[in-house]
Amino acid sequence: MSRADRILAIAVVLFALLVGPAVRGAAALSPAQTVTIKGPSGSTRVSLSAERTLEVEGLNGVVVVVVHDGHASVRESSCPDHVCVRSGVVSRSGEAIACVPNGVTVRIGGERNDGLDAVAR
Amino acid sequence: MDSTLSHARATATPTVAVTRRVVLGGCLLATACVLGLLEASIASPVPGVRFGLANIAVLVALAVLGEKSALAVSVLRVGIVGLATGTLFGPVSVLAVSGALASWAAMVLAFRSSARFTFVGISIAGASAHVTAQFVAAAFLSGTTGVLAFAAIPIIASLLFGIATGFAARYIISRLEGNGLAGR
Numbered sequence: 348m349s350r351a352d353r354i355l356a357i358a359v360v361l362f363a364l365l366v367g368p369a370v371r372g373a374a375a376l377s378p379a380q381t382v383t384i385k386g387p388s389g390s391t392r393v394s395l396s397a398e399r400t401l402e403v404e405g406l407n408g409v410v411v412v413v414v415h416d417g418h419a420s421v422r423e424s425s426c427p428d429h430v431c432v433r434s435g436v437v438s439r440s441g442e443a444i445a446c447v448p449n450g451v452t453v454r455i456g457g458e459r460n461d462g463l464d465a466v467a468r
Numbered sequence: 469m470d471s472t473l474s475h476a477r478a479t480a481t482p483t484v485a486v487t488r489r490v491v492l493g494g495c496l497l498a499t500a501c502v503l504g505l506l507e508a509s510i511a512s513p514v515p516g517v518r519f520g521l522a523n524i525a526v527l528v529a530l531a532v533l534g535e536k537s538a539l540a541v542s543v544l545r546v547g548i549v550g551l552a553t554g555t556l557f558g559p560v561s562v563l564a565v566s567g568a569l570a571s572w573a574a575m576v577l578a579f580r581s582s583a584r585f586t587f588v589g590i591s592i593a594g595a596s597a598h599v600t601a602q603f604v605a606a607a608f609l610s611g612t613t614g615v616l617a618f619a620a621i622p623i624i625a626s627l628l629f630g631i632a633t634g635f636a637a638r639y640i641i642s643r644l645e646g647n648g649l650a651g652r
Contacts, residue, residue, distance in 0.1 A: 348631075352589030355578075356627055359596045363623035370616040385611070406559075427555070434618060443614025445606055447559045452610040 371441050380456075382419040382437075384412055387450045395419070395438070395455070405449025412453055419453050421446060492644075493529065493537050500525035500545040501552075508553050517625040520595050520633055522549075527575060527591055527637040532644050535576050542568045559609055563602045570601030587641060591634025595626040 348356075384391045386403045393399055399414045400422075408425025418436035424446050431446035431453075443454040503521035510519075522545055530538035546564045550556035555564070574597030578590040585593070603619045 348588050349584050349586050351581075351583040351585045352592065355585065355589050355592055356631070359592060359627045360624060362596075362600075363620045363627075366623070367617050367620045370613055370619075427553075427560075437614070441614050442617050443610065443612045445610035445612070445615045447563060447606055447609050448555075450559065450609075452612055452615075454612045454614050 371439060382414055383452075383454045383456070384419075385452045385454070386410070403449075403451050405446060405451045407449050410446055410449050410451045412451075419455065420444070421451075421453060424449060424451075489533060489537070493533055493541065496525045496529045496533070496537075497541045497544055497548075500541050501548045504545055504549040505552055508549060517622050518599075519629050520598060520626065523571060523591065523594055523598070523630075524633045524637045524640070526572065527587060527594065527634070528640050528644070530572075530575055530579060530590075531587065531637070531641045535579075538575070539572050542572045562609060563605050566605040567598040567602040571595070571598035573597070586634075587638040588631055588634035591637060592627055592630040595630030595633065596623055599623050599626040 380395055381392050382395050384393065384401060384403055387406055388404055391401065391403075393401070393414050395414060395417050397414055398416075401412045401414075403410045403412055405425065409423070410421060410425070410431070411423040413420050413422045418438045420436040421431040421434065421444055424431050426446055426448035428448075431444050431449075431451070434444045437444055437453065437455050440456040441454075443452055445452045500522045503525060507519055507521050525545070526538050526542045529541040543565070546561065546568045547556065550561045550564060555561050571594040575590050575594040578585045578593040599622045600619070603616055603622070606615050607613050
């Protein structure tokens with residue numbers, strides 16, 4: 348590896364370490380009290396303090412979202428590689444889990460204006 | 469062995485040179501597809517972390533056949549693997565295409581750059597650009613930047629796998645060039 352290679356490697360590590368805090372910093376507009384679950388057919392906002400299990404209809408099947416103990420996670424999904432399930436739990440404002448094959452997202456905080464048409468409960 | 473082959477290359481007619489390029493390009497595309505399928509069948513323990521094995525073939529194509537051939541290998545690989553795994557034209561293929569294009573562009577930039585990147589450095593550029601582009605595409609598709617909060621571990625993993633695939637590509641490139649089989 349040349350000197351240029353090593354500089355690039357260090358730049359990549361710095362970028363990786365900074366991207367998470369930068370995203371959290373930019374998205375943390377309000378304290379996280381709600382979780383917004385958006386699917387192909389609309390979106391729902393649920394309080395993070397609630398204990399809820401939601402079955403969201405995705406593009407390919409059902410995505411099971413669990414809100415428990417101030418965290419939100421995807422328990423089950425009909426998608427092929429289960430990136431959403433293995434993403435684990437989100438609890439801090441601005442964090443999100445996306446199931447791209449099903450078109451479903453779970454985002455902490457719902458106070459920011461998304462241009463959503465309706466909020467269904 | 470080597471001297472015979474370089475002699476054959478020196479006296480090769482243009483048609484033979486074209487044939488050699490086409491054959492080598494086809495072999496690299498086939499290799500990229502097999503590596504891509506192999507990787508698709510391995511369930512990654514951490515979301516977003518991939519070995520990027522197919523990038524070996526793309527980097528070899530870039531080095532021995534040029535930029536256009538590397539782009540062809542990369543894009544056709546995504547199409548063929550998508551067809552085989554059934555994800556073609558779905559939202560997942562948007563991630564795959566954006567990753568492939570960003571990776572190719574980053575490797576071309578590193579390859580042309582006046583900074584002296586070795587094939588390992590070019591591979592790191594391609595691997596990290598691939599992961600970053602996939603996360604950006606996922607953020608667009610999901611309409612939230614929150615998914616980027618998961619990007620740190622996959623990017624660091626891409627650096628390590630980029631180094632590994634870079635060494636693999638360097639070995640293959642040196643063998644191809646040593647045998648006079650490089651297409652240019």
